[in-house]
Amino acid sequence: MSPLATIRQLVLIAVPAFLCASGCTSLTTTSMMPVQVDDPVQLSPNLMPLNDPLADRSRGIAVYGYRPRITNKPIRRAPERIDRIERANGPQLAPVEPSPVRSVVLSIDAAKTAQIGNGVTFNIVARNPNDYPVTDVVVVADFDEALTFPGHPEKRVRRSIGTLAAGETRDFAVMLTSKATGRHCVRFTATVDEIDADSKEVCVEYVANDLEISVIGPKTRTVGSRAEFTIKLQNRAPRQLSDVQLAVTYDESLEPREGSTGARFEKQSLSWDLRTLQPGETVQVQVEFECLTAINNTCVVADVTSRELPDERKAQCLEVVELSGPLQVELRDTRDPIALGETTEHVVTIHNRSARMVTGIRLTALVPGEFSVASTTVRRDGREINVAANLDKGRLTFGRIAELPAGSTLEFRIGAKALKAGDANFTISVMYPGDDGSFVISEPISVSVD
DSSP states (O other), X not given: OOHHHHHHHHHHHHHHHHHHHTTOSOOOGGGOOOOOOOOOGGGOGGGXXXXXXTXXXXXXEEOTTOOOOOOOOOOOOOHHHHHHHHHHHOXXXXXXXXXXXXXXXXXXXXXXXXXXXXXXXXXXXXXXXXXXXXXXXXXXXXXXXXEEBTTBOOSEEEEEEEEEOTXXXXXXXXXXXXXXXXXXXXXXXXXXXXXXXXXXXEEEEEEOOSXXXXXXXXXXXXXXXXXXXXXXXXXXXXXXXXXXXEEEEOOTTEEEEEEOTTOEEETTEEEEEEEEEOTXXXXXXXXXXXXXXXXXXXXXEEEEXXXXXXXXXXXXXXXXXXXXXXXXXEEEESSOSXXXXXXXXXXXXXXXXXXXXXXXXXXXXXXXXXXXXXXXXXXXXXXXXXXXXXXXXXXXXXXXXXXXXXTOEEEEEEEEEEOSOEEEEEEEEEEOSSTTOEEEEEEEEEEEOO
């Protein structure tokens, strides 16, 4: 028998066995018919390449043990077959795309050294480096026990920024002071949707206070009134301080109207070249502002530089409120600062800006212990009127003003003599009938030894 015939007989015998092994239920050998069987296309001996080392080229057929040609084309399964496999393997979870990481980058700038008692401003920049917005951005500053946020006992400052657009930056500042020497630190944390995004720690070395700086000014004023600020510098070091420069900055809600001699006026700042300060020497500089608009918190900031000392900063903040009611009340002094034993006048102006008569006006002044009352005068529309004044333990009470016509003005002048050196506040209150009938205003004043 030829080899080809032998191969065909083997194929015919193997087919029924392969089919039964695949799960056929019955097979009748008597019904078998001779069929032509060949391998799948990719395994067919007739398609074997002529240069295949396992092919018998002399007879044009392949022998057992050949390597099939491998194809990368996937074999398509019937849909019902796919369903059956998926049911067998259980439910399939589609891969979840990872959410973009929301982040904010913090940058902090602050002086490395400062004198105790003086403020250090931490300039904070929060930046969104992503190409999509981030929401609910909050920056928190936690600072050491030795550091103080002026006017607040807490050791944490929180600033809510809200939403930062893609690539947007937002900047703000926090000023802290310390009365203790040493290295004191602030930890800044930025969160996005209450998840930490970035953090920074910044430390400042506080040294002895060789140059004492203070900014003295009122706490509240009304729109259109004046606010006077005094900046005092005292050299407490046993050596001369040279090349001392003072710069005073303010925001657009304030407009400077007067300044001490030598002031250089620039946009939203005034500066003085104080040159040298001898040991123990004190210098005082004043600026008077007009309050242009209502604002909850506006600050006058004094920056001082010297060749021998680190840069220093001090500030005093002011609230400016809208006028309410028929009266406009202002308080100012005629001389400030003054020396021990000298006299100044505090002037209270009450203007009826309404179209109706105001009755029953009463003025009370709280005179600080550093002063004694030397004289009192009352004028209405420039003409002096007789109004009694009673002083009791520093409380000066004027008699009731029966009527103030529409458009008229009252002026109270209180002469006071300085008895003791130091900084003090002269406070007045104005009352009249009505729901809005009260004002309380303070004016700071400094008394020097000479």
